[in-house]
Amino acid sequence: MMSDTMIAIRSLLDEQEAAWAAGDAEAFARAALPDIVFTNVVGMFSIGRAGFIAQHRHIFSSFYRGSIMTQAIEQVTFAxxxxxxxxxxxxxxRFDALPPAFATRGGVLRSRLEQVLGDNGGGWQVAAFHNVIVHPDAASAAPSPGAA
Structure with a gap:
């Protein structure tokens, strides 16, 4: 059984997935702090909610229009x-043609997303959002987690 905290975190991720599917940058940024630190999959970096929204508005209106994003939790660490x-x-x-730097396999783009969340008593908010593409060839050659 999941704790209330894990249910709340999963709920935030579910809201992000729904906003992505709707192509709604403002809804995707609903939990973003005003000074969110954002690094996207190609290394673009910004600080602030406005930049976070602008970049998502751009991708939702171009190559990610109509796409679906899912998030599987791999690890939650409580600082x-x-x-x-x-x-x-x-x-x-379900995306359109992607920029050349995006490596996909089987029509799916995989990435590892690390979000730093904080709860000030009013719900979990995103302080940092750092995303990197999982290159299909590198991923198949990488040792499994915990391997010596």
């Missing part, structure tokens, strides 16, 4: 009871 580092494996599908 404190009110600070969680949430690592997910994301999969994006």
């Amino acid at each position: 404190r009871p009110d600070v969680a580092i949430v690592n997910t494996l994301t999969e994006v599908s």
